[in-house]
Amino acid sequence: xxxxxxxxxxxxxxxxxxxxxxxxxxxxxxxxxxxxxxxxxxxxxxxxxxxxxxxxxxxxxxxxxxxxxxxxxxxxxxxxxxxxxxxxxxxxxxxxxxxxxxxxxxxxxxxxxxxxxxxxxxxxxxxxxxxxxxxxxx
Numbered sequence: 686x687x688x689x690x691x692x693x694x695x696x697x698x699x700x701x702x703x704x705x706x707x708x709x710x711x712x713x714x715x716x717x718x719x720x721x722x723x724x725x726x727x728x729x730x731x732x733x734x735x736x737x738x739x740x741x742x743x744x745x746x747x748x749x750x751x752x753x754x755x756x757x758x759x760x761x762x763x764x765x766x767x768x769x770x771x772x773x774x775x776x777x778x779x780x781x782x783x784x785x786x787x788x789x790x791x792x793x794x795x796x797x798x799x800x801x802x803x804x805x806x807x808x809x810x811x812x813x814x815x816x817x818x819x820x821x822x823x
Contacts, residue, residue: 763797764799
């Protein structure tokens with residue numbers, strides 16, 4: 686019993702117990718930047734949204750038309766929580782109205798997270814929406 690206690694104490698002392706990551710400062714900065722991107726979306730005067738349109742079998746991505754007119758750039762990340770191998774990253778290519786339609790015929794039915802990250806007028810934005818893709822008969 687005493688030997689076991691001594692072994693346990695030696696084990697605990699020899700293994701670090703740091704609870705903070707080595708790059709915690711960089712992680713905190715990135716986290717704050719992500720919060721700022723999300724806050725900018727809430728402050729927009731025009732629509733920024735992601736929705737699934739089952740009748741047309743497409744995902745509708747919208748950014749404010751003012752952003753579309755100002756050399757908007759970004760990516761759309763289709764994230765499948767249950768199967769990472771199905772994830773896709775697509776370029777953001779909106780019309781002058783600020784819309785982009787993504788056909789969903791090749792996507793598996795079920796839950797998807799759509800992460801939209803874009804830059805317009807030198808500011809970054811981030812929006813994430815969860816959608817449920819349905820197939821006829823499911």
